[in-house]
Amino acid sequence: MSKIDKDSLLGLWLTGDLDLTEQLYADPLPHPEETEKYQPSHDPAAAAKVTRYFRRFYNICAALLCMIFAAIMLLTVANLPPYGAKDAPTVNEVAQRYVEKGTEETGAVNTVAGMILDYRAFDTLGESFVLFTAMCAVTVLMNQSGKRRRVCVEAETVDYYADPIVRTMCKFVIPVILVFGIYILLNGHLSPGGGFSGGAILASAFIIFAMVWGDERAQGTIRVPVIKTITLCALCFYALSKTYSFFTGANHLHSVISPGVPGRILSAGLILPLNVAVGVVVCCTMYSFYMYFKRGEL
Numbered sequence: 001m002s003k004i005d006k007d008s009l010l011g012l013w014l015t016g017d018l019d020l021t022e023q024l025y026a027d028p029l030p031h032p033e034e035t036e037k038y039q040p041s042h043d044p045a046a047a048a049k050v051t052r053y054f055r056r057f058y059n060i061c062a063a064l065l066c067m068i069f070a071a072i073m074l075l076t077v078a079n080l081p082p083y084g085a086k087d088a089p090t091v092n093e094v095a096q097r098y099v100e101k102g103t104e105e106t107g108a109v110n111t112v113a114g115m116i117l118d119y120r121a122f123d124t125l126g127e128s129f130v131l132f133t134a135m136c137a138v139t140v141l142m143n144q145s146g147k148r149r150r151v152c153v154e155a156e157t158v159d160y161y162a163d164p165i166v167r168t169m170c171k172f173v174i175p176v177i178l179v180f181g182i183y184i185l186l187n188g189h190l191s192p193g194g195g196f197s198g199g200a201i202l203a204s205a206f207i208i209f210a211m212v213w214g215d216e217r218a219q220g221t222i223r224v225p226v227i228k229t230i231t232l233c234a235l236c237f238y239a240l241s242k243t244y245s246f247f248t249g250a251n252h253l254h255s256v257i258s259p260g261v262p263g264r265i266l267s268a269g270l271i272l273p274l275n276v277a278v279g280v281v282v283c284c285t286m287y288s289f290y291m292y293f294k295r296g297e298l
Contacts (some may be wrong), residue, residue, distance in 0.1 A: 030215045040240025063190075104286035107259025108189040108268040117194075117271045117278075121242050128278055131285045132235060138292055160212040170212045177205035181279075188275040189268040202279065210291065222287070226228075234277040240269050 044295050098115050129130035159165045181201035183196040188194030210218035244257075260267030 013279065051259060055073065056150060080134050103262050105259070106268055108271050109262050110189050110191060110194075112192075113189045113194050113271055113275065114268065117189075117274045118269070121245070121274065124274075124278065125238055127283045128235060128238060131281055135231075135285045135288050138289065142292055150164040167212060170208055174205050174209055175200060177208070179284045180207065181283075185279045186265065186272065187277050189271045190263065190265070195275040197284050198275070199279035199282025200284040200286060203290075206283070206287045207290045210287075212295075215291065215294070218291070227288060229280055238274060238277045241274060244270075 038123070085091070086132070100109055102111045102114045102119075103109060106118040108114035139286065160170075181198050181204075184193035184198035184201055185195065188198065206218070206222060209221070236256045259269050262268075
């Protein structure tokens, strides 16, 4: 600042005309030493130390969150009514409605199938998505990215294909298992069974085929893209089918889908195709788990 500016400011200050309001409310300039002090450090050791402290803080917060959630769940269970109490949520007209009106409203002779695939179909959809999510999680964990590859030691396994008795019997047993699994799927609304049990039976047939004829032939017969496509299509079909229920009301009232005549194979509205969709998801998930864990890597 020049001497003339200083003299003019001094004159304004002496006369009382100097306004320092803007300077009072302005942010102060940091000192050069403080500016250098707060600049980010490029020291790798310091950066690693900060990362280590952050991980500890993250682990502590995660543990506290889990303990809080566990405490809330325990308190919820402790405050539930005792078993058989008159005010228990399970002692209401819902169970009686399932037994008395289930066949009439859903068209399913199997009351359990009508309950899980019509009255509470969205719960079953959630269970199917749990299986799909579990398969995705296993795929992500076992997938190898980058140049590092896991070296798997080949374990000594029995060559079932070399045994003529096992190989010959499996040629007869596998088709029977497949037919029985399809029967369980298609008759889930008429008799005990359904998507989960039928899908498990179908998966056992594919697993036996892979055990006897080997992974390479199984992969050539049941390809991974086909499994992914079938699983996604089954889940999408299930979600879209139950979305249809939102627009038609409970049990598809006043819609184009009719419960049909109870006892016939083509009855129970959407329960039959939903059973098939659930069975496909269960079958593909169980077979994928077997192939993943048998090989040890993708």
